[in-house]
Amino acid sequence: MAKAKTTAYFCQSCGYESSKWMGQCPACREWNTFVEEPVAPSKNAGKLQKRTANEPVKLSSIETNTEDRIHTGIHELDRVLGGGIVAGSLILVGGDPGIGKSTLLLQVCQNLSTQNRKVLYISGEESLRQIKIRAERIGSFTNDLLLLCETNLEVIEGAINRMKPEIVIIDSIQTMYREDVSSAPGSVSQVRESTSTFMQIAKGMNISIFLVGHVTKEGVVAGPRVLEHMVDTVLYFEGDRHAAYRILRGVKNRFGSTNEIGVFEMREKGLAEVANPSEFMLNGKPEGASGSVVACSMEGTRPILIEIQALVCHSNFGIPRRTAAGTDFNRVNLLMAVLEKRVGLQLSACDAYVNLAGGIKMNEPAVDLGIVMAIVSSFKNRPIDDKTIVFGEVGLSGEVRAVNMAEQRVLEAKKLGFETVILPKVSLDSLPDIKGIVLKGVKTVRDAIGLIG
Known part of the structure; x- marks a missing residue:
């Protein structure tokens, strides 16, 4: 007689299923990602179910309304989403514990309920009383917000069918489970089945669903990698939970750009939008200090x-120490090698510490010239004018390459009261005449260093 309960092996990266353990996943080629989980046969196994087959339709006959988006009332979130929530979309919001994911979505519920939109908030981690306490801290809510504390998917599906809300919040996807899947909540099987169920609900009933996902120590959403492939939008909430500022970044968006970010400040009554991130990032900048640009x-x-800060000093050890916070560590080492080879600065015996102030992370090549200027300023102990900004990509030959959207960068600097911009000579030639600010084009790193003496 066959056993009623067996086990299978699942890849934690992509969700690939195998009957035996393997060192390397044949689907995603990752090593040592297989875990063993119990698998029970489905209750409907062996039964043929009759269902109505979907018929193909002509693309020209499908009606769409691209402007039919639901505005959340939070402009930073709407920008990251591409203009608002698309009806029937499945959105995954990931982030570290305590970063503010639940607070942000509860504020979304507050704004949507004031628009007379029915919202269902389903929590698998907090009780109704705990959610009420957190809601009172944020503000007042209308009767269009409904709360449900449940983790059983069959019960949740029945509640959604009865209430027919426009927006559903699931907090969190790792706590949901199906009874016919015998593995524990949060396992690869449960997360995959739960996400599949919510995807069918979202597409079939045209309901927008937000899924809250916890992240691992590597910074990715816990569960199989297939989770991010199934959803329409993936948002990551970044920042130090002990600091006041948070950054919402879109890493996948089928209905908008994946390069937009939203900046928030954590306050006593919830998250507040930061309308001008540049002004906030420059608060507290030291005046007349070397190594700051x-x-x-x-x-x-x-x-x-x-603001990019650098501190360069002679090392007391045989191997100098290099540290980078907010930018790529390997990129900093590369730029220091360029300075030593092309400019002749003796940095091989120096410790170097590079920091992007404000806790933000930037990896765009346009900050290369800023990192270079900060290192040189600290090494020579010569401050850069406080009213000067720099941008440009630095190549291995010491050349300063062009960057995109140079005009927008210059206008932003002018708006915040800067007087001088050091930029690539190629970008300068393509800029229109902008009055009220001095533009200095440079071809090489040596030219840029010459401007500070």
């Missing part, structure tokens, strides 16, 4: 000015 990076269509 303001650079400009583009996040989607938004230029952000950020």
